[in-house]
Amino acid sequence: MKKIEDAQIIQSVRDLCIEANCCINPDILGAIVTGISIEESETGQEVLSQLVENAEIAKNEGNGIWQDTGMVICFVEIGQEVFVEGNLQDLINEGVRRGYEEGFLRKSVVSDPLIRCNTGDNTPAIIYFDIVPGDLLKITIAPKGFGSENMSAIKMLKPSDGIEGVIDFVTETCRIAGPNPCPPIVVGVGIGGSFDKCAFLAKKALLRPVNSKSPLSHIAELEEVLLKKINDLGIGPAGLGGRVTALGINIETFPTHIASLPVAVNIGCHVTRHAEVIL
């Protein structure tokens, strides 16, 4: 067994919260810069240039790229040979608490969805555990803004709806989202599994680099078709009209039941963020 110290886990999570919120991921920044050359609308080009400038200010001054520094979604892969003394869930939440306080990040979590009292420290995080072989502990922190989360959708399609049904649903979800989620957006799609699994896949899809392609050829093709469809909606940067509505789309799939074709669309804004560490 390999023992990982509690303090190291807390410190790592703290650092990841700050890093993810203040340093834009290079793939996203690259896609925005590429977008400036593709964009036909002058206003759109101006908006994209502002986003590049904004990312530089955030990094240089240690400010959030975006004031919605999100609710923390945390993906943990824990090796079967790893031993952690403390309660791993508590250690992660302590890291989140310190990261949001010491990083001057916004506290955006309410303790009860109906009573709605701010917890004051951005906890709890939403944590997914995955047990894997080996002696490593991998922690990914993905702070998620909810302006874009609110525009996400899920639908249980019928097998007969097929690929056309998937294309229509994903495109329509992005059309309805319109200017609300701070376009240019990043689109995560889950296809297959069950109601819950496909939503999880859509969330996980947002962790892939925005310019990556699915290793499955038919899915990579679908990603390409959908990206064109979404960008043909004309919504454009900040929703003011233009060519660059989405920076990219990632699709994850899983086997499903003979009766169903679940599809989930998780929309991320252009500061779709994540940072990871392997201990």
Add this chain to the structure above:
Amino acid sequence: MIKLTSPFDKETFKTLKAGDIVTFDGVIYAARDAAHKKLIEMINKGEKLPFDIANQVVYYVGPCPERPGQVIGSAGPTTSGRMDVYAPVLLNLGLIGMIGKGERNSDVKNAIIENGAVYFGSTGGAGALISKSIISQEIVAFEELGPEALRRLFVKDFPAIVVIDSQGNNLYEIGKNKYKRD
């Protein structure tokens, strides 16, 4: 570029057209979901609001905390649609401008036209950049709401664009239709 300086007046706002680029100088108020809910509750109880809303502009924002020496943390617009349920009441009380991002519903559009008000957009996602144009801030009410407290912001060259003008023209529709491909 059109400069709008507080105190704002309805006559100037009525001349603005969807797509006009503007900057704000002077005082605007920061309020989002929870502060709006509280304001409406006060109105319903017949209580006096913590600020005189006539001819004011509200910015839908919940900023990050400021680092030592900073005025304010990252402070970009939040999605305006969540305030749709509250906005017509405030417009009818004399609010003349709202700054945010995203679509408004038909009730808000109608209240904008009826009251000669304007809906402005600021760049969603440029929170760190926008914070540079906020030169001071103070909490006016609802401090317990943390990032959602009602704040008075003093701004200089605060950038925005007219999205829905007082005639009801909508830049989101105009822009999308121009670049849409079937």
